[in-house]
Amino acid sequence: xxxxxxxxxxSMFLQLxxxxxxxxxxxxxxxxxxxxxxxxIVCDKKTVKQYEExxxxxxxxxxxxxxxxRCYFYLEGPGxxxxxxxxxxTVQPNSTIERxxxxxxxxxxxxxxxxxxxxxxxxxxxxxxxxEVEEADTTEII
Numbered sequence: 001x002x003x004x005x006x007x008x009x010x011s012m013f014l015q016l017x018x019x020x021x022x023x024x025x026x027x028x029x030x031x032x033x034x035x036x037x038x039x040x041i042v043c044d045k046k047t048v049k050q051y052e053e054x055x056x057x058x059x060x061x062x063x064x065x066x067x068x069x070r071c072y073f074y075l076e077g078p079g080x081x082x083x084x085x086x087x088x089x090t091v092q093p094n095s096t097i098e099r100x101x102x103x104x105x106x107x108x109x110x111x112x113x114x115x116x117x118x119x120x121x122x123x124x125x126x127x128x129x130x131x132e133v134e135e136a137d138t139t140e141i142i
Contacts, residue, residue, distance in 0.1 A: 058075065062094065
């Protein structure tokens, strides 16, 4: 079992026997897997003007004792013309990696940005953030 996705259901079967009485007990338990994502996305502004540049910081904390290789952030959302990949290389055990990206929004309204941290060992480390895009002030454009 190399990759276990968060939200997966795992079943465990148990069979126990008591030596003195020769009784046998069997049970099955199912449970949903929860994994700490460790990934976060932060914007320097919650409200931005249309076509105005703003910074987004993506961060991942590797809380495992394993070195993660071939790492990158995959960023997408409405208002981004093309999805973005921010390459990170290798993340050492018990360390944090950050990448900063400058974007500009062109669609007005509430926009949700999604970030996924991809690597060779752990899957489904995601986070999302909502920003409000207001219409640009056209009186300033000459």
